[in-house]
């Protein structure tokens with residue numbers, strides 16, 4: 014879909030603190046869930062360190078008891094190819110941060126099985142998403158909300174600068190490789206992320222401020238930042254940032 018036809022809504026949300034940012038994410042999710050009592054919500058979580066405080070907030074009151082967890086389905090935008098109890102596991106981080114402390118039905122937690130063979134698991138996870146997540150008008154599954162972090166090199170999920178996975182047009186989930194460590198990953202692809210109703214970057218700290226401002230200004234950059242390729246076809250794109258991140 015050409016840029017011209019994309020219904021673009023890009024917004025910046027600047028917060029005084031990570032706590033205020035986390036509270037607002039939890040409040041927004043609760044509000045959305047309560048506003049649509051008849052609907053399940055399909056959410057894709059991000060990994061890395063930044064979202065940990067957001068997840069911890071979801072395990073605290075009032076969200077722990079008021080969130081209709083039975084109508085919330087959780088997926089992951091990417092995973093490291095390690096078992097769930099491994100310290101690098103994105104699922105493991107989420108389990109420790111909130112999943113083990115809330116009453117969400119097990120069948121609503123759709124983790125990427127990082128312990129499996131990467132290509133097989135990417136295909137299996139694609140099937141699970143296509144079976145469960147309602148489709149957009151283009152036939153691609155449409156998440157209600159996708160959380161993204163931002164790598165210092167402009168990567169998102171496990172889509173790294175220059176990686177072939179960025180060229181993927183058909184598959185919605187593929188195996189990938191971390192450019193420095195060579196470690197295997199499994200990741201959503203651009204067609205799936207850009208089919209979401211809402212995509213939110215959560216960026217905190219000072220070290221990513223410059224890259225965010227380059228992307229928001231649409232500057233031509235030396236590296237083609239995968240983060241700059243996030244342009245929802247028919248959805249909201251947001252940058253949630255701490256004030257000392259925003260430039």
Ligand code: 6PG
Pocket residue numbers: 059060061062063064091092093103161162163164165168169170171
């Ligand atoms: C991962 C993530 C990745 C992450 C960024 C930012 O599995 O590592 O999904 O895309 O969001 O690397 O990581 P930090 O939040 O730790 O800076």
